[in-house]
Structures are given as structure tokens and as C-alpha cells.
Amino acid sequence: MEKLLIVGCKKAMDDVCIGCSRCMVGFNKRAGEFERYKNQEDQIIGLLNCGDCPGATIVTRLAQMNLWNNPMQEKVTKIHVAPCITDHCPYKEAIINKIKAKSGVEVIEGTHPYKPDNIFA
Numbered sequence: 564m565e566k567l568l569i570v571g572c573k574k575a576m577d578d579v580c581i582g583c584s585r586c587m588v589g590f591n592k593r594a595g596e597f598e599r600y601k602n603q604e605d606q607i608i609g610l611l612n613c614g615d616c617p618g619a620t621i622v623t624r625l626a627q628m629n630l631w632n633n634p635m636q637e638k639v640t641k642i643h644v645a646p647c648i649t650d651h652c653p654y655k656e657a658i659i660n661k662i663k664a665k666s667g668v669e670v671i672e673g674t675h676p677y678k679p680d681n682i683f684a
């Protein structure tokens with residue numbers, strides 16, 4: 564069973580991207596980058612923000628999340644980097660590289676596929 568962590572932009576998560584709902588719905592529907600999870604037992608166990616610009620604290624935040632989940636024996640097995648980082652963050656390369664270098668698990672760029680094309684059309 565996979566235990567997923569989504570990492571996103573502090574300035575977007577549950578703020579302009581209300582409720583992080585598109586990531587949640589995308590996972591529930593196994594859409595976008597979540598298509599790979601056909602096993603219905605796979606779970607999201609966390610939504611973690613980058614820690615704010617320029618994402619300097621992301622590695623510490625990953626370590627803290629791991630500590631926080633130790634009592635429940637919950638371990639992240641894959642990390643998804645959300646579109647609020649992959650599509651919009653000026654520091655995305657550094658953030659993603661740090662996550663890849665330090666997490667020890669597979670890092671996947673992308674989550675849900677629900678990106679608007681023509682907002683006012």
C-alpha cells in the first residue's frame with residue numbers, strides 16, 4: 564500500500580486553492596498523476612506546504628512530518644509535488660531537487676489534472 568505526501572506552495576494551499584480540493588478529488592478519482600494508483604487501499608497521509616519563500620525549510624519540514632507520524636507507524640512511500648509548485652513557483656527547481664536528494668522516496672511532479680484553460684470563455 565502506498566502512503567502519499569503532497570507538497571505544495573504555502574501561498575496557494577488552502578488559500579487561493581481552496582481546501583486543496585482539486586488534489587483530494589484528483590486522488591479520489593485516480594486522475595492526473597494519481598492514475599498510477601489503482602490499488603484502492605493507497606492513501607494520502609499528508610499535505611505539506613513548502614514553508615514559504617524561498618522554500619529553504621522544506622527538508623526540515625519533511626523530517627518533522629516523519630517524526631509527527633512515527634507514533635502511528637505511518638511512513639511516506641511517495642511524494643507528489645503539486646502544480647502550485649511545478650507550474651508557478653520561481654524556486655521550484657531548488658525545492659524539487661532538495662526533496663529528491665533528501666526524502667529517500669520516489670518524487671513525482673504533479674497531482675490533479677484540473678487546470679482551467681479558459682476562465683472567462
Ligand code: SF4
Pocket residue numbers: 571572573574575613614615616617618647648651652653654655
Ligand atoms: S517558495 Fe514557491 S512554493 Fe513556496 S511559497 Fe514561495 S512561491 Fe510558493
